[in-house]
Amino acid sequence: MSKSRPASQSIYLPDIFTIGSVSELSPTEKLFRLEFPAGKSFMHKPGQFIQLSLAGYGEAPISISNSPTRGGYLELGIRQAGTLTGAMHRLKPGDNVGVRGPFGSCFEVGGLRSNDLLLIAGGCGMAPLRSLIQYCEDRRKEFGRVTILYGAKTPADLLYKDELSAWENSDSLDCLTTVDSDGGDASYRGHTGFVPALIEPLAVDPDNTRAVIVGPPLMYRPVIGELRKKGLEESRITVSLERHMKCGIGKCGHCAIEHLYCCLDGPVFPLQDVSELWGAL
Numbered sequence: 197m198s199k200s201r202p203a204s205q206s207i208y209l210p211d212i213f214t215i216g217s218v219s220e221l222s223p224t225e226k227l228f229r230l231e232f233p234a235g236k237s238f239m240h241k242p243g244q245f246i247q248l249s250l251a252g253y254g255e256a257p258i259s260i261s262n263s264p265t266r267g268g269y270l271e272l273g274i275r276q277a278g279t280l281t282g283a284m285h286r287l288k289p290g291d292n293v294g295v296r297g298p299f300g301s302c303f304e305v306g307g308l309r310s311n312d313l314l315l316i317a318g319g320c321g322m323a324p325l326r327s328l329i330q331y332c333e334d335r336r337k338e339f340g341r342v343t344i345l346y347g348a349k350t351p352a353d354l355l356y357k358d359e360l361s362a363w364e365n366s367d368s369l370d371c372l373t374t375v376d377s378d379g380g381d382a383s384y385r386g387h388t389g390f391v392p393a394l395i396e397p398l399a400v401d402p403d404n405t406r407a408v409i410v411g412p413p414l415m416y417r418p419v420i421g422e423l424r425k426k427g428l429e430e431s432r433i434t435v436s437l438e439r440h441m442k443c444g445i446g447k448c449g450h451c452a453i454e455h456l457y458c459c460l461d462g463p464v465f466p467l468q469d470v471s472e473l474w475g476a477l
Contacts, residue, residue, distance in 0.1 A: 207445055210249050210294030211236060213270065217289055221273060221355045225320065226285055227261070230270040230295065240264050241302035242327040243436060243464045247444040248272065249294035250287075253280040257441040257459065260298065261323040263330035270295070273323035273355060299444045301464040303328045303408060303434065305335075311406045312340040314398075316419055318347045318391055318411025322355045324436055324463075325410045332369070340404065342369040347391035347415075349376045351384040391415060395422040402427030410436040416477045420467065430468040437463050437476065 213230040221227050232238055240246075240260050249255040256278070262271035276285045287293070305328075313332065317325040332342050344363055348354045354373060363371035372394050373386035387394065391411070407423050409416060416435060423433055439451040439458040446460035454473045456462065470476040 207296065210247070210296045212292050213295045215287055215289050215291050215293065216269060218287070221357075222353050224277075224353075225273055225275045225355055227356075228272045228274060228284070228287075230272065230293065232269065238270065238298070240270075240298035242305065242331050243303040243324055244298040244300050245324070245441075245444075245459075245463065246270070246272075246295050246297035247299065248274075248280075248284075249296070250280055250283050251294075253283045255294070255296075256280045257299075257444055259324035259327075261326045263327050263334060265331055265334040273320065273326070275320050296444065300459060301462055303436075303464055305331060305338075308406050308408075309338045310340065312401060312404055313342045314345065314395070314400070314405060314407040314423070315342065316345045316391060316395075316407060316409045316411070318415040319349070319353070320355065321410035321412070321415075321436070321438075322346055325408065326356060326359070328408065329363070329369075336368050343398065344369065344371040345374075345391055345394045346371070347374045347376075347394070347411075350379045351375055351381045351386075352379070390418065392418040392422045395419065395426065398426070400426040400428070402429070402432070406432045406434070408434045408436075411438075413438065413477070420471075420477070430471055431466065433467040435465055435467055435470065435477070437465060437470070439463070 211233050216229045216231040219227045245257050245259045247255050248258045258272045261273045274281055274284050276282050332339050374389050374394055378384045378388055409419055437458055441459045442448045442450040444459045446457040451458035453476045
């Protein structure tokens, strides 16, 4: 899988980025736009991640959620889940953070071109998948039919709501959402149920379709099962795996799956490379 060279002179030293804007995505997630340091360039690919650091709070891996076709900044969708992410949620535009990277493998757009795409996300998996969706939007003529399938617990937990609305009303792609429960939200117009149920009624050409899946571990096997029913071979399915990454460069072993490291060999894998590995799915 392709990897980009980190922006820092040393992979161990962060560059200092400035927060340009902060917006709320859900009750637990915020979107941060980071401005590049003066004189620095930053080249990433859809699906990669960075190591985000904050003085006094440590460091954590965060997926990049904007496409490299929309350059000049980085966007990170961050869930408040621990000490560092809680501190991030208290920051404001003008504050500084440390960034190492980009790291990891990417969604190989070369192998996706000319195919119909099923882009499938669950929960905060929409953050890294958004980078690929934006890429497809900006290079629309390079791909066949693009279908986005996205599930969350409740309507309030759906991320990037303005963009979801735009995708649902777009003439150039299809977007379906589903929630475990609508929570009595009368404004919600999507489906209720689990993501695999969105796949069943779709008309899929298995010889001209590629699927990308990003979401919580419990989602993968049911979704893969539905894709197999549609005739998709493992070579046509890509997964991005969530694991507890720490160092980002394959040294600490926190994210090991047998002989593979999520931070180094992944997080994006062809399904055929990990389907038989214990603990991968």
